[in-house]
Amino acid sequence: MVTNTIGSSLMCVGPGGGFEVRQLPRRKPATGEIEVAVAAASVNPIDVRRAKGYGRRLLSLMGAGRFPMVLGNDVAGTVTAVGNNAGAFKVGDRVYGVKPPSVEGTHASHVLVKAGHVLPAPAGRDLQALAAVPYSFVTMWLAVRGSGLTRQNAGGKRVLVHGAAGGLGILALQMLSRWGAQPTAIARPPDFAACRQAGAAEVLDGSIKPFASLSRAFDATLNFAAWEDDLALLGCLRRDALGHATTVHPLLANFDELGWLRGALKTFSDKRRHRAALPEGTQNYAWTVFRPDASALQELRQSVEQQCDGLTIGLRTPLAGAAQAFDHVRNRQRGRALILPE
Numbered sequence: 294m295v296t297n298t299i300g301s302s303l304m305c306v307g308p309g310g311g312f313e314v315r316q317l318p319r320r321k322p323a324t325g326e327i328e329v330a331v332a333a334a335s336v337n338p339i340d341v342r343r344a345k346g347y348g349r350r351l352l353s354l355m356g357a358g359r360f361p362m363v364l365g366n367d368v369a370g371t372v373t374a375v376g377n378n379a380g381a382f383k384v385g386d387r388v389y390g391v392k393p394p395s396v397e398g399t400h401a402s403h404v405l406v407k408a409g410h411v412l413p414a415p416a417g418r419d420l421q422a423l424a425a426v427p428y429s430f431v432t433m434w435l436a437v438r439g440s441g442l443t444r445q446n447a448g449g450k451r452v453l454v455h456g457a458a459g460g461l462g463i464l465a466l467q468m469l470s471r472w473g474a475q476p477t478a479i480a481r482p483p484d485f486a487a488c489r490q491a492g493a494a495e496v497l498d499g500s501i502k503p504f505a506s507l508s509r510a511f512d513a514t515l516n517f518a519a520w521e522d523d524l525a526l527l528g529c530l531r532r533d534a535l536g537h538a539t540t541v542h543p544l545l546a547n548f549d550e551l552g553w554l555r556g557a558l559k560t561f562s563d564k565r566r567h568r569a570a571l572p573e574g575t576q577n578y579a580w581t582v583f584r585p586d587a588s589a590l591q592e593l594r595q596s597v598e599q600q601c602d603g604l605t606i607g608l609r610t611p612l613a614g615a616a617q618a619f620d621h622v623r624n625r626q627r628g629r630a631l632i633l634p635e
């Protein structure tokens with residue numbers, strides 16, 4: 294039952310314009326949607342970039358490119374209203390999940406989400422801890438699958454994870470080690486212990502760019518850190534490897550900077566150049582783009598129910614203090630940043 298029809302939203306006013314908390318009318322859920330009173334929503338690197346206008350051209354195709362906008366792609370909270378055909382959810386259920394890029398993101402007191410994009414929160418589990426994970430987990434899972442790794446084939450595979458101490462990296466180490474793979478983490482020395490705890494079989498110092506010494510050693514490589522290291526990572530794959538996936542590719546930036554035609558041509562040529570650098574017989578090469586994938590959400594559900602994966606929270610702030618959360622992510626400070634609307 295919706296009793297208060299006004300909600301608070303963190304509006305990102307425009308590139309350089311900062312943020313304002315605005316009181317806005319809440320809409321009723323459409324068919325297939327539920328409304329969630331947000332207990333917590335995370336701030337991710339994409340939010341920091343979108344606040345500056347990054348991705349506006351391609352994201353405009355899904356109505357997510359114009360300011361003012363509410364950012365945020367994941368949420369945990371309590372169901373407050375249910376649309377028609379919205380599955381088995383009912384008012385009062387505790388849920389967590391993802392929302393595709395939009396101008397009505399999750400940095401708000403209430404958010405409308407597709408029922409298929411959220412999962413029931415296990416009884417007793419902390420909603421704040423759950424809010425830190427869904428967007429990163431789903432993207433990580435898509436990258437792992439994009440590289441050709443599956444739960445079935447991962448056993449004993451050597452996997453190189455660049456950016457291993459970040460959100461995607463830690464979740465990848467946790468999942469891959471659970472799947473029986475042998476992940477090697479590239480991170481900075483202060484993060485070695487966290488990588489080992491997350492399941493890294495080996496840790497390497499990223500500050501000395503260790504790629505040359507790793508020639509042809511890996512079954513799969515994952516780049517969660519830097520596009521400029523992508524070719525060096527491809528050189529770490531063995532012949533007939535499963536493959537490589539990167540979440541840090543220039544897809545959105547190419548279109549932002551070069552427009553539709555030249556952006557498409559540059560994207561095509563970037564991909565072709567990198568594919569050409571793959572060792573002979575490599576099966577997969579993927580530029581991962583987040584989407585609310587049903588199989589990824591099922592894997593997330595399983596990992597949450599088995600209490601396998603999670604991320605450390607570094608900062609919690611109310612909506613009005615959200616600029617602090619954006620600074621935390623921009624400055625690459627440790628732990629995830631959460632916005633707590635209430």
Ligand SMILES: NC(=O)c1ccc[n+]([C@@H]2O[C@H](COP(=O)([O-])OP(=O)(O)OC[C@H]3O[C@@H](n4cnc5c(N)ncnc54)[C@H](OP(=O)(O)O)[C@@H]3O)[C@@H](O)[C@H]2O)c1
Pocket residue numbers: 337338339429432455456457458459460461462480481499517518519540541542581582583625
């Ligand atoms: N394509 C998509 O749809 C999609 C979706 C989600 C995320 N992403 C991107 O994937 C990346 C990882 O996400 P995340 O949430 O895990 O980010 P994160 O928590 O900020 O972690 C990024 C990790 O990469 C390392 N790193 C960053 N820049 C680096 C550089 N230039 N050289 C070496 N290491 C570097 C960081 O190390 P230090 O902290 O030690 O510097 C950190 O461990 C981000 O760039 C994010 O924007 C893309």
